[in-house]
Amino acid sequence: MNAGGERSLRALIAAALCAACSATVRLDQHVGSIEQMVLDAEEAGAMHCAPRQLAVARSHLAFAQMEREQGFISKAQRHLEIADEHARAARILSPAARCGARAARSD
Secondary structure: OOOOHHHHHHHHHHHHHOOOHHHHHHHHHHHHHHHHHHHHHHHOHHHHHHHHHHHEEEEHHHHHHHHOOOOOOOHHHHHHHHHHHHHHHHHOOOHHHHHHHHHHHOO
């Protein structure tokens, strides 16, 4: 391989690594936002008003983190999509005015 081809190959590898790093950063940010959504839903009383949605969100969030740690970014993203959908549903189904009071009474 000549010097020009070698430089091109190095540039291509560097670009691929940068793309992978930015995908991982975006994935980590998405994990953080879903974790916060799950916490918000829990505080609003989702354990009582939307337990299934909360459980599905938690489990897929854990699966996403495991897939990310193993380097399977696309699988992690699919799990995050499911976790996001269910965390949003848990939050919608758990208005604090209705579920928060219910959770406080059962404690």
